[in-house]
Amino acid sequence: MIFDIGEGELSKKFGNKAKFLMKMKKQGFRVPDGFVIDSNTYTEIISHNEKIEEIEEILKDIDKSNIASKSCSLFKIFENLIIQDSIIKEIEKKLKKGTKYAVRSSGLKEDLEDFSFAGQYSTFLNVEGIKDIKKAILGCYKSMYTEVVLSYFVDNKLDLKDLQMAIVIQEMVESEKSGIAFTVNPITGIDKEIVIETAEGLGESIVSGQVIPERYIYNWFEDKYDYNKTNRLLNEEELKELTSTALEIQTYLGYPSDIEFAIEKNKLYILQVRAITKIKYSKIKDEWTTANFKDSGVSASVCTPAMWSLYEYIWETVLKKFIVQSKILKEKELRKLGDMFFGRPYWNMSVVKKAMAKIPGYKEIDFDNEFGVKITYTGDGHTTKITPKTILNVIKIALNQRKILKDQNNNIVEYRKDILEKYDKYIKDENIYSLKEFENIWYTLIKKDYLKSQGTYFWQIFINTVHQTIFRDKLLKYVDKSEYLDLISGLDGVSHLRPFYDMWDMTRDILKDKESFEFWNESSIVEIKKQYEKECKKYFIPQFKNYIKAYGYHSKKELDVTYPCYCEDIETVIKMFKDTMLLDDSYNPKEDKKSQQKKYFKQLEKLKSKVSNRKYSKFISEVKDMREMLWWREEFRDITTKIYYVVRIYTLKLAELYKENGIIDKEEDIWYLKIFDIWDFIDGKKSDKDIRSIIIRNRKYYNSFRNFENENEIGCKFEGIDLKEKSSSTDIVGVGCNNGIVTGTARVVESLDEIERLQVDDILITKFIDTGWTSKFAMLKGIVTEYGGLLCHAAIVSREYGIPCIVCAYNATKLIKDGSKISINGTTGEVTILEEGKACL
Structure with a gap:
């Protein structure tokens, strides 16, 4: 089938190169006119020539030792291939007399998520007439089987089955200058820099390295x-x-892009767009990670400036204070502790x-394993030896830590009481305020x-x-x-x-009442919501209202x-509630x-049998202290969730007032301001115009x-590290x-939107x-995650539910097929695929 560029529904049969061009054309970017021959046509041609089985046979046992000979055999097949008259006639209808064309390969396995075939397939320029178009099409097909391409497949363990290709045929742009634009700096890792390389004439000279291009950075x-x-x-x-168009393309697609362009008679043309698959970080000197930020939600997806600034405010204020008060580092030794890269907090x-x-x-290795971050060294990494100097240092730190711990323990109940009182006051405040009055309340x-x-x-x-580290090692x-x-x-x-315990108890009560059970089980969510809004007194609706x-204040994305x-x-x-109601008592939390x-308690008994009574008394005291610390950590996580709820509703109210007063256009604009920007506006340091500019x-x-999809760790130390060998x-x-x-059964869930796919015993x-x-x-x-650490939320909660949990299983969502039968060992961290265990690359 043949489709004009910019027309028809996008299909996998076009290959990514063609799909991107069609997207750009439909979006209004200036893409040269032309058409796409889909991959079905390739299949029709080799089927017509009765070559399908021969190609499959040649590729069957390919490895590094025989790539050259197999490539040669495949080339011979395409030298004598015949394109059917029906296809030729369809192509001829699309060609304009006297017009030259660029014939470009668009492989179906080109520019995959983790792999790029950039420059490996053939492109033919200045092609005129059906005879040369035919040669160029076969040349594109043949380029799927070069030694370079076949080696790339073998080296990266990519599946060679069902290789197919679409063809893009576009009117030639007789460019006076052309080049490549990267919407982020692929060498330095600076995510706000657009890098342009351009030269006179056709862009192929830059790609092939024939000329030294001019470079522009914006x-x-x-x-x-x-x-x-x-x-x-x-x-x-x-x-x-050019820079404006490049940024428009990136904001439209939502990821860093590699753009080929040409300029002819002062007109800018987009020739090709692909995702940038490899980014280096030469100018990001420190080691930065999203560890625990992803688990907490703030870095789970692209983050709004408002959300990050809330975290940044705490991170820069509280962590610095902790480090300095602990006498661990001096204030002058500190640098910026948190930042945004590629739209995510690190x-x-x-x-x-x-x-x-x-x-x-x-030991650095213990630290990195605790947070599940990439290892950049051999052995244990940096270790701190016990010397008179380090002992003196640790005594000083330990004394300050003891004081910090004592102060926290002595005041923590009072802290909770005070914060919860403030929460109740904010929730119950139903007064009507002027903009200025409400700004002051929000500010406080x-x-x-x-x-x-x-x-x-x-x-x-x-x-x-x-303290967990010290306790665990001991x-x-x-x-x-x-x-x-x-x-x-x-x-x-x-x-x-607690919410699930209460939900469990409520659903058990519903199950005991026949009328209520029938209502919850047979009514739609919409019908139940109507009864909730009507304040129905039956079917446990009043209890459900109390639950809400x-x-x-909880949500699917609580932070x-x-x-x-x-x-x-x-x-x-x-x-x-409906899902929980259907669980039998074997799932009782x-x-x-x-x-x-x-x-x-069993482990306490075992420990008691291994040590003296005196040592056991000391250990049990430390175990209880550590458990109490973990409990308080989760308790304050819950309390901060309540405060985040208050922050949400008060910020939305502020947005409503700002919209009414013409300061912002839409209420959602408030999320594109940092809290510091709003403070400056309230303090008169920024104007309405400044605010609007920042939002844009x-x-x-x-x-x-x-x-x-950003990397969990970035920085120049992480360049060249490949974890693919760690997991098969x-x-x-x-x-x-x-x-x-x-x-x-493994249930691979890529995002929050898919959690309803989970089934019992997955x-x-x-x-x-x-x-x-x-x-x-x-x-x-059980649970297997790619990120997280021993104290992450998934680990803590899974321990309370008594289900095995594995974190930091690199590439698990790609290596494990949805629906596969697997076994997991929550102690050793091992995952074994028992059925359909093929890597899903």
Whole structure:
């Protein structure tokens, strides 16, 4: 089949190159006219020539040793291939007399998510007439079987089955100048820089390295150009149009793009667009990671400036204070601790590692494994030896840590009481305020009350991180990892389990009442919601309303204030109730807790038999302290979720007032301002015009990366590190976080939108867990994530539910096929694929 560029529905049969061009044309970008011959035509041609089986036979046992001979054999097939008259006639109808064309390959396995075939398939330029078009088409087909392409497939273990190709035939642009534009800097990793390389004539000369192009760099976020003043090819107008178009393409697609362009008679043409698959970070000197930021939700997807600035405010204020007060580092030794790259928040691992390295016995490998970050060294990495100097240093740190811990423990109950009182006051405040009055209330909420609540939570996290490491290393001399995991499981009354416990009890009551059960089971979500809104007194609706009142501050994405909470999203909670109601008593979470607590007491008995009574008394005291620390960490996580809910509703109210007063155009614009921008506006340091300009710029940045899958770690140290060898389809290993071996069906869930696909007794395979997924844990047999650490939310909650959990299983969502039968070992972190265990690359 043949389709005009810019017409027809996009199809996999076009290949990515053709699909991108068709997208660009439909979106209004200037793409040369032409047409696409889909991949079915390739199949028809080789079928007509009776060559399908011969090609498959040649490719069957290909390896590094025979690529050259097999490529030669395949070439011979295409030298004598005949294109049917019916296809030739269809192509002829599309050709314009006297017009030259570019004939481009568009392979169906080209520009895959993790692999790029850029420059490996053939392109033929200045082709005129049907005779030469035929040769060019066969030349494109033949380029699928060059030694270079076949080697790329073999080296990257890509499937050679069903190789197909579409063809793009476009009118030639007789370019005076042409080149390539990268919408992020692929060498330095600077995500706001557009890099342009251009030369005279056709762009193929740049791609093939025949000329030295002129380079232009434009930081669009700061509106700064950087290029050699001797550059002569692009004038100011052309440069502005080119950078503007490149940014438009990136914001439209939502990820960094590699764009081929040409300029003819002052007109800019887009010749090709593909995703940039490899980005280096030569100018990002520190080590940066999203570890735990993804688990908490703030870096789970592209992040709005408002959400990141809330986190940044705490991170820069509280972490710095903790490090300095602990006497770990001096203030002058600190650098920026958090930043945004590619639309996601990262924290500065280099500074944190420098702080942790002050403690004797510190091993970098343990730190990295704890957070599940990439390893950039051999052996244990940096270790801090025990010397008189380091002992003196650690005594100083230990004394300050002891004071910090004592202060936190002495005041933590009062902190909780104070924050919850503030929460209740904000929730109950129904007064009507003027804009100025409400700005002052919002200002105080964020600058003081939010800082206190979130700061207390982060303080607890930092305390846990330091003391958990010390405690674990001491205890592991007497217990193994499996026993250690049992000692930190079975916590009583963990905050994020309370909603499910109450939901469980309510659904058991519904099951006992025939009329109520029939209503909940047979009514649609819409019908149940109507009864909820009518304040129906039957079917346990009043109890359901109380549930929403108690837990409505939760959401699927709890640490993202831009996302609706359950009190705004009743349908989701109704669905959760309907699902839970269908679970039998074997899924009772209270039984899970009893089981975990039994394991805990059993391990205490085993420990008692291994050590003296005196040492046991000391250990049991430390075990209880550590469990209490973990409990408080989760408790304050829940409290901060409440405060985030307040921040959300008050920020939305502020947005409503700003819209009414003409300061912003839409209420959602508020999320594209940092809290610091709003403070400056309230303080008179920024004008309405400044605010609008910031919103426009920040929206572009957000949209530029909304479809981009960022790397968990970035920085020049991580360049060239390839983790692909760590996991194969039969050897996937992560960090075990809860004991147990289970076998079940793998359910690969890529995003929050897919969690409803989960079925009872599935093993969830996902990148990371958000706090809003907790209600699904009860129905699962196990969990495997690509990110997270021993103290991440997925690990803590899975231990309370008593289900095996593995984190940091690199590439699990790609290596495990949805629906496969797998076995996971929550102690060792091993995943074994039992059926249909082929890597899904």
